[in-house]
Amino acid sequence: MNKDEILARSRESGQDEGIIHAENVGSKRGYLYLETVGLPLILFSFLTQQFLVIYAILTLYSVYTYGLMITNYQQFNQRRYLVGAIFFGVVSGVTFGLLFVRGVGIQQGWWG
Numbered sequence: 001m002n003k004d005e006i007l008a009r010s011r012e013s014g015q016d017e018g019i020i021h022a023e024n025v026g027s028k029r030g031y032l033y034l035e036t037v038g039l040p041l042i043l044f045s046f047l048t049q050q051f052l053v054i055y056a057i058l059t060l061y062s063v064y065t066y067g068l069m070i071t072n073y074q075q076f077n078q079r080r081y082l083v084g085a086i087f088f089g090v091v092s093g094v095t096f097g098l099l100f101v102r103g104v105g106i107q108q109g110w111w112g
Helices: 003-013 017-047 051-076 079-108
Strands: none
Touching: 017 051, 051 079
């Protein structure tokens, strides 16, 4: 296959590889920034005993990671992505449950 055939196929597909590359780079940087900001927030919240903030941050982090894992599993069909998706799905459910029970439950007077 020569250069002209490759270019013709690329034009037929209707996808711009530059845009796809930019989206991939942006997604990777966004995940890095999420970790860079999230981990110090969790540490600070732990030191100040603000556990509801920790639950909220962990819920967002685990749901985002779940989305990445399940998408990768659908694309690559590798077991490690399925295991990661199951793990982060459970973690997001548990942290959301803790956030709901501790946050809403206390405010409504369900628990002391």
